[in-house]
Amino acid sequence: MREILIKGQLHKFESFEEFAEEFQLGSEDLILTNEFIYQPFMKELNLDCQIVFQEKFGAGEPSEEMITEIFKAVKPESFKRLIAVGGGAIMDIGKVLSLKRTGSVHDLYFKKAEVVQEKELIAIPTTCGTGSEVTNISVAIVRDDNGNTTKLGLVSDLLIPSSVCLIPQMLKTLPYAPFASSAIDALIHAVESYLSPSRATMTSELYGVKAMELILEGFRRIRDQGRDARFEYFDEFITASCYAGIAFLQAGCATVHAMSFPLGGTYHVPHGESNYALFGKVLEKYDAIKPEGKIMEFKQTIARILGGTPEHAIFNLKELLETILHLKPLREYGFKKEDIDIFTDSVIENQQRLVVNSYVPLTKELIKEIYQETM
Ligand SMILES: NC(=O)c1ccc[n+]([C@@H]2O[C@H](COP(=O)([O-])OP(=O)(O)OC[C@H]3O[C@@H](n4cnc5c(N)ncnc54)[C@H](O)[C@@H]3O)[C@@H](O)[C@H]2O)c1
Ligand SMILES: [Fe+2]
Structure with missing residues (x-):
C-alpha cells in the first residue's frame, strides 16, 4: 500500500x-x-x-x-x-x-x-x-x-x-462561523482517516493524531477563553488542517462525508457543518456495533488529549464541540422524512469511494437509522 x-x-x-x-x-x-x-x-x-x-x-x-x-x-x-x-x-x-x-x-x-x-x-x-x-x-x-x-x-x-x-x-478575516465549521471538518478528516479500516497507514495515523491534538487544544482554548482565542492559534489550526489533509489523502474519509454529501448538495449546508450534523451519531453507532478495535484506541487518544476516561471520550468530545458550534437536527436545514430513502440511495449509488472506508459495514439499514436519529 x-x-x-x-x-x-x-x-x-x-x-x-x-x-x-x-x-x-x-x-x-x-x-x-x-x-x-x-x-x-x-x-x-x-x-x-x-x-x-x-x-x-x-x-x-x-x-x-x-x-x-x-x-x-x-x-x-x-x-x-x-x-x-x-x-x-x-x-x-x-x-x-x-x-x-x-x-x-x-x-x-x-x-x-x-x-x-x-x-x-x-x-x-x-x-x-x-x-x-x-x-x-x-x-x-x-x-x-x-x-x-x-x-x-x-x-x-x-x-x-x-x-x-x-x-x-490570512485566517484573520475569516468570520467565526466558517472558521468553526472548517476546523470541525478538519477534525473529522483526522478521525475518519484514523478509523479507516483498510487504508489507514502508519503515516496517516501520525498526521491524523497530531491534527486531532492541535485542533482539540485550540477548541479547548476557545471554550475557556472565548472565540477570540483563535487569533493566537491560527498557525496551529492551518497546520492541523493540512496534516488532516495528508492523513485522509492516504486513508480516505468515510461514513460522515458519504452521508453529508447529499445533505450539502440538496440543502446547501456548509460542508463542515453538514459533516458535524452526522459526526457524533456516526461515532456512537461505530462504538455500539464494534466497540473493540480501533475505536477503543480512538477513545483512549481522545481521553489523553481532553482528559476524562475513554468510556466518556465520545460524550466529552461532543460536549466540547457543542461549545464551538451548536449542533442542529437535520430538519433545521430543510431535511424531510422523504429524504431518508432518497439520500440513502444516493449514498449507496454515488459515494462508494467513501462507503468502503466505513469502520463498520455501511448497510442501507444503518444509513437510514443514522439519518432517522439525526433528523
Ligand atoms: N478537495 C478536498 O480535499 C476537500 C475536502 C473537504 C471539503 N472540500 C470542499 O471544500 C468546500 C468547503 O471548504 P471550506 O470549508 O474551506 O469553505 P468555503 O471555501 O466554502 O469557505 C467558507 C466561507 O468563508 C469565506 N472565506 C474563506 N476564507 C476567508 C477569509 N480568509 N476571510 C473571509 N472569508 C473567507 C468563503 O468565501 C465562504 O463564504 C466544500 O465545497 C467541500 O466540498 C474539499
Ligand atoms: Fe471534509
Missing part, C-alpha cells in the same frame, strides 16, 4: 507579500480568489496578474454550473500558472481549472472525460478545514442521472497542487 504522498512543496509565509516575492508573481499568473480576500491582502501590492473573483460566477460551494461559467470566462491560453487563494471551494475550482479541458465539467466529475494536467497550480488555503491544498480530490455539486443534486468528488493525483503555501495570518 502507498504509505505517503505529499506531492506539493510545502511553504509557510508571514504574509501574502512575502509569498508574492518568493514566487515572483507576474503577468502569466492567474489568481482565483474572492474579492473580500483580495482587498485586504493583495490589492495594495498592485500585482501584475490576472485576477478572477469566484463570486462573480455564483454563490456558495462549487457547482457544475458555476465551474462551467468560469471555464467560459477564463481562457486557458491567458495564463500559465494558477494560484488558488481561498477556502476549499476556491481550491477545488482551481484544481479543475488547472486541467486540460478534455470534456464538459459534468463529464469530468462523472469520470467520462480524461484527467490531463495542464497548468501549474499553487494552493493557498484561507480556511482551516478541507486540506484540499494537499489532496487529490475536487468536490462539486452535481446533478446525477436521476436528476437529484449531490456532491461528487473527482479524484486524481494529477489534481494535487504542486506548491502549498500556508499563510496563517
Whole structure:
C-alpha cells in the first residue's frame, strides 16, 4: 500500500507579500480568489496578474454550473500558472481549472472525460478545514442521472497542487462561523482517516493524531477563553488542517462525508457543518456495533488529549464541540422524512469511494437509522 504522498512543496509565509516575492508573481499568473480576500491582502501590492473573483460566477460551494461559467470566462491560453487563494471551494475550482479541458465539467466529475494536467497550480488555503491544498480530490455539486443534486468528488493525483503555501495570518478575516465549521471538518478528516479500516497507514495515523491534538487544544482554548482565542492559534489550526489533509489523502474519509454529501448538495449546508450534523451519531453507532478495535484506541487518544476516561471520550468530545458550534437536527436545514430513502440511495449509488472506508459495514439499514436519529 502507498504509505505517503505529499506531492506539493510545502511553504509557510508571514504574509501574502512575502509569498508574492518568493514566487515572483507576474503577468502569466492567474489568481482565483474572492474579492473580500483580495482587498485586504493583495490589492495594495498592485500585482501584475490576472485576477478572477469566484463570486462573480455564483454563490456558495462549487457547482457544475458555476465551474462551467468560469471555464467560459477564463481562457486557458491567458495564463500559465494558477494560484488558488481561498477556502476549499476556491481550491477545488482551481484544481479543475488547472486541467486540460478534455470534456464538459459534468463529464469530468462523472469520470467520462480524461484527467490531463495542464497548468501549474499553487494552493493557498484561507480556511482551516478541507486540506484540499494537499489532496487529490475536487468536490462539486452535481446533478446525477436521476436528476437529484449531490456532491461528487473527482479524484486524481494529477489534481494535487504542486506548491502549498500556508499563510496563517490570512485566517484573520475569516468570520467565526466558517472558521468553526472548517476546523470541525478538519477534525473529522483526522478521525475518519484514523478509523479507516483498510487504508489507514502508519503515516496517516501520525498526521491524523497530531491534527486531532492541535485542533482539540485550540477548541479547548476557545471554550475557556472565548472565540477570540483563535487569533493566537491560527498557525496551529492551518497546520492541523493540512496534516488532516495528508492523513485522509492516504486513508480516505468515510461514513460522515458519504452521508453529508447529499445533505450539502440538496440543502446547501456548509460542508463542515453538514459533516458535524452526522459526526457524533456516526461515532456512537461505530462504538455500539464494534466497540473493540480501533475505536477503543480512538477513545483512549481522545481521553489523553481532553482528559476524562475513554468510556466518556465520545460524550466529552461532543460536549466540547457543542461549545464551538451548536449542533442542529437535520430538519433545521430543510431535511424531510422523504429524504431518508432518497439520500440513502444516493449514498449507496454515488459515494462508494467513501462507503468502503466505513469502520463498520455501511448497510442501507444503518444509513437510514443514522439519518432517522439525526433528523
Ligand atoms: N478537495 C478536498 O480535499 C476537500 C475536502 C473537504 C471539503 N472540500 C470542499 O471544500 C468546500 C468547503 O471548504 P471550506 O470549508 O474551506 O469553505 P468555503 O471555501 O466554502 O469557505 C467558507 C466561507 O468563508 C469565506 N472565506 C474563506 N476564507 C476567508 C477569509 N480568509 N476571510 C473571509 N472569508 C473567507 C468563503 O468565501 C465562504 O463564504 C466544500 O465545497 C467541500 O466540498 C474539499
Ligand atoms: Fe471534509
